[in-house]
Amino acid sequence: MTGTRTDGRLERGRQTRRLVLARTMEIASVEGLEGLSIGRVATELGLSKSGVFALFGSKEELQLATVRAATAVYVRHVVHPAEELPAGLGRVCALSRNWLAYSRQRVFPGGCFFFSSAVEFGARQGAVHDAVAARRAEWTDYVRRTLAEARGLGELRPDTDVEQLAFELIALLETANVQSVLSGDDAGYDRAAAGMLARLRAAATDPGALPGTLVG
Template sequence: MVIDSATDGRVQRGNETRRAVLGRAVQIASVEGLGALSIGRLATDLGLSKSGVFAGFGSKEELQLATVRAARRIFYDRVVTPALERPTGASRLLALCEYWLEYSRGRVFDGGCFFYSVTAEFDAQPGPVRDALAQSALEWEGLVVDLAREAEAAGELPPGPDPEELAMLLSGLMDSANSLAVLHDDPSRYDRTMRAVRRLLGFPPA
């Protein structure tokens, strides 16, 4: 099989452009929302041609959807994957919360948690973008519930809320820490939240 080097080079450049565009897009969206994304703005920010950026996405909606997918991959790499490498039980659930809070504290996305920032923008707007965000939210909720059930089955949780309620409490604490830490530029919110999470899961203070 003969590989056309010119075609291969164009594909590589196209992939590099797409990665650069999405890298910039997730940061803009985390601060200003998905509605702030535009082909022209991204082209200007990155010193690219509008036609080159447009060719990679085709429409604003596809750009928004691709941005959500890119943010999801980053989130999984930074939060979910390392947590799932921990032993099952309460320690895995605790690790998931720790990695989530560090993801927000470390400003992996400039605006804090990407999904917290953009979900309110689309939660009342039916369409593919809302559907993608809703699916991501359900996956996250399901993961936290599953880990809580595993910890309960192992007898590692103190008496208290059932796994579904515990997942809701943990997610609410983390969302609040993210929101208030960003709003007030106050990283101590993360420390207080981690102490509350440890108490809920029956761990001693760090």
């Protein structure tokens, strides 16, 4: 019986943690990670402050847990679907398409969680800065590696500078996100998609193998 009670408490704790993090991701994507506090989240969700504190312990840990939760959401929407495709330009295009949809469809209400967090914590120091910087570095490295795989398969020209190409593709994605969040105008996503596709065609050994659009 004791084990049953313990398991029940653990499951309730996990459910509360998921509930809290779902809300903190929404808040942070719009107001920033500094907009989070244990008291605020407890009040908004009708939970006890002591109970939320027991789960996270500090505002910083709440912020770090939010970054980790947002990472899992990001990977689920952007990376995992692309990895269902074989390595090569097909996967590159899927990554691009998934990212555009992730921002455009407001998986996070404030647009790209990690772009806004990078702006918020870029000039700061500490554990939250390091976590955000690490996630951004991992994403950039993943895009580079995906492009390098396409080059290794002969789908990109041998002289393709994958670091430069990754930088340009990510810059187009993030510009579309900023324009949409600031103005409410989604036209930037179509422009970003067109620009990315043009850049990939210029580097591809067989431009005709690329899709007609990265939208949809």
